[in-house]
């Protein structure tokens with residue numbers, strides 16, 4: 527890997543400084559949610575958390591952030607992170623982080639999912655940072671590699687527009703199948719035991735996802751958009767977020783069709799969403815955890831990293847996201863023992879730097895043939 531920043535060492539005050547900045551930043555975003563809930567919070571998520579829980583979390587986050595910034599100040603020679611952490615904490619306290627008050631909000635049709643972003647970012651960092659540190663696949667790769675900021679922007683955009691993305695991806699299924707009389711099918715599915723219903727939801731949506739994904743690889747124009755997802759050289763838990771919105775709308779719309787037609791219970795549907803959300807992050811993560819014999823049933827990071835293999839000899843493998851045996855059925859399965867791909871990414875494609883340029887680029891140019899000025903090229 528080129529341009530790798532040096533690994534952060536324990537005891538230098540940087541880790542505590544970064545934790546302080548992270549917690550204070552989330553607290554500041556949380557204050558925005560409290561001040562303007564009708565703009566920045568989603569109706570679905572508001573039903574999950576109570577004001578009391580979030581008030582407590584804010585208090586704990588700001589207090590911890592302040593503690594970590596002091597620790598960083600004591601430990602570090604360069605006090606930059608500590609000072610930024612202290613300033614952000616002071617802003618959070620000054621803006622009322624310790625005395626936020628919840629208020630009831632009218633259920634409106636459209637809002638920005640900032641609450642969803644805060645919650646998911648916090649949980650994903652909490653789960654995957656220790657996992658990648660304890661069981662790394664590539665222990666030379668820094669968390670702050672050259673592509674992490676771009677990937678974080680993809681993560682942020684997909685979360686704050688979660689409501690819009692949800693509505694758009696459900697539209698084709700509703701438009702195509704809402705006129706059918708599906709009550710009998712729904713009744714049968716909802717009468718199944720919960721575990722059977724859940725496995726069926728995972729399996730059938732993965733078969734649809736498999737073919738949508740395969741079309742994105744085989745159709746030259748669609749590949750322009752999907753190749754954005756394959757462009758990252760640095761696989762980690764954040765890398766899977768790098769997906770072009772055309773790719774998101776198309777693939778999710780196709781995967782949602784069987785979910786809609788079969789009419790799963792809300793318990794099965796919500797469990798399905800949570801499982802695929804966490805699993806999709808896991809298979810991109812920089813971790814070598816393997817599920818033992820279960821790796822033939824549920825896809826692992828190693829399995830999906832082969833899908834991202836840079837060497838064109840291995841292109842066109844492992845399209846399924848959840849169940850590897852779908853690839854076995856359709857002849858695209860590849861998992862060579864304990865061997866991992868040498869590198870991930872697309873050596874022959876060029877993408878410009880940054881989220882906005884990468885979003886516009888596939889509409890104008892083919893990343894496999896387009897010419898990008900040297901200073902515009904995405905860092906590798």
Ligand SMILES: [Zn+2]
Nearest residue numbers: 739743752833
């Ligand atoms: Zn792909």
Ligand SMILES: [Zn+2]
Nearest residue numbers: 755766810830
């Ligand atoms: Zn991927």
